[in-house]
Amino acid sequence: MNFNVSCSNIMFSIQQTRVIPGLLIFIAGVLAGCSGQTGISYPESSISGSTMGTTYHIKMVDTLITESQIRATQLRVDSLLLAINQSMSTYIPTSEISRFNQSTEINSPMKISPQFAVVLKSSLDIGHRSGGAFDITVMPLVNFYGFGFKKAAAHLPTTHELDSLKRFVGMQHLMFTDSTISKDTPELSLDLSAIAKGFGVDAVSDFLAASGFENTMVEIGGEVVCCGYNKNGKSWQIGIDRPYFGEKPGEILQHVVALSNYAIATSGDYRNYRDVDGTRISHTIDPRTGKPISHQLASVSILAKTCMLADGTATAVMVMGDVEGLKWLEATPEIEGLLIVRLSDGSFREFLTSGFNQFLVH
Known part of the structure; x- marks a missing residue:
């Protein structure tokens, strides 16, 4: 074909x-x-x-x-792709995105690379234009359902579990400039896989x-x-x-x-x-x-x-x-x-x- x-x-x-x-x-x-x-x-x-x-x-x-x-x-x-992976892969503990996800500091700006900033800006734009249908802060939910870097739960979430997870999802929790990002809740984590x-x-x-x-x-x-x-x-x-x-x-x-x-x-x-x-x-x-x-x-x-x-x-x-x-x-x-x-x-x-x-x- x-x-x-x-x-x-x-x-x-x-x-x-x-x-x-x-x-x-x-x-x-x-x-x-x-x-x-x-x-x-x-x-x-x-x-x-x-x-x-x-x-x-x-x-x-x-x-x-x-x-x-x-x-x-x-x-x-290969060098170019390695750099992108090192920036955006949630499966690399030392990547930019992993360091941000692991951080529990709030309102503490973290420096990001220009390429990370480009992807983040586009992600937030699509997210706002889609009314939240696209949201890179969805990582806690992705992990719970077994499609992320953490072990999946063996069951579908209860109403209480779902409400708890959703508290940490939302672009309003992410602060972004051209060179830094920060979070207003320690549990916020990002997923750029989409x-x-x-x-x-x-x-x-x-x-x-x-x-x-x-x-x-x-x-x-x-x-x-x-x-x-x-x-x-x-x-x-x-x-x-x-x-x-x-x-x-x-x-x-x-x-x-x-x-x-x-x-x-x-x-x-x-x-x-x-x-x-x-x-x-x-x-x-x-x-x-x-x-x-x-x-x-x-x-x-x-x-x-x-x-x-x-x-x-x-x-x-x-x-x-x-x-x-x-x-x-x-x-x-x-x-x-x-x-x-x-x-x-x-x-x-x-x-x-x-x-x-x-x-x-x-």
């Missing part, structure tokens, strides 16, 4: 099938019949590795790239562009952004999975989209979940209720100019559900979305924003 994504003069293709928790994208080569030049093939180089608890894949199309350039580029990419991979994709793509690579694809854990063209000089395409439980990425597609100068990120309910007390619970937690989502929205795919924006927006819409989410997306400029709802008989119904159809490959 073949797909592509392209974002801000970026385009790329990955020849790989893999299961990504919460992400519904299978990336591969290029579908026949897409726009662009034909009968042309350019040299293509690949880089892959591990980061953020998942893997990354990069493709670079260039007539002059050398093996030494490839090796040097991978070293720089947006950090998108930032990582953007950061690597920007690095490649600054290094002179015009035709690249970058993917981290299923989040994608691209520049230029693939090795055949064609537009890139990406397939969006139909959200069946247990299916491998790329086996059954809902749609294929053709993209240029866009990123794509997908969030869903069928790759990352747990069974607790006989109930299947999603890894997506609604910060407003303190509970895992329970509506019928199964998958959200978001197209945006940056992968960070697409990543965070996909989670926000997944929390909202199809009715609230579609209405919000239609009122949000420069973002398009595909929402797939799972019906009671196991079939699916989809809802598209008004501009999404132009990206579909028919």
Whole structure:
């Protein structure tokens, strides 16, 4: 199967099938019949590795790239991703976010790196615009339900437990400047997992562009952004999975989209979940209720100019559900979305924003 994504003069293709928790994208080569030049093939180089608890894949199309350039580029990419992980991973005890989460000091500003500040600013913006559907202070709830860095509770929370946890959730407890953060309650802790991979994709793509690579694809854990063209000089395409439980990425597609100068990120309910007390619970937690989502929205795919924006927006819409989410997306400029709802008989119904159809490959 073949797909592509392209974002801000970026385009790329990955020849790989893999299961990504919460992400519904299978990336591969290029579908026949897409726009662009034909009968042309350019040299293509690949880089892959591990980061953020998942893997990354990069493709670079260039007539002059050398093996030494490839090796040097991978070293720089690994270094860049290591720095991001060291800043935003809750699984690294010495990371910036872990040090903040572990701190019990209140109203005591902690210095943060510029990249942490960028992600935090975007997170708070999406949070405010979504009415709290996206909230990076949700970590206490994520941990309780077993999707964080702490051991999960063996039961669903009682009303008292839920009320207690919710007291420590809310952006009003976080104070932020361009270079510092602080908390007004010792229990406040942050979770950037719904947006950090998108930032990582953007950061690597920007690095490649600054290094002179015009035709690249970058993917981290299923989040994608691209520049230029693939090795055949064609537009890139990406397939969006139909959200069946247990299916491998790329086996059954809902749609294929053709993209240029866009990123794509997908969030869903069928790759990352747990069974607790006989109930299947999603890894997506609604910060407003303190509970895992329970509506019928199964998958959200978001197209945006940056992968960070697409990543965070996909989670926000997944929390909202199809009715609230579609209405919000239609009122949000420069973002398009595909929402797939799972019906009671196991079939699916989809809802598209008004501009999404132009990206579909028919």
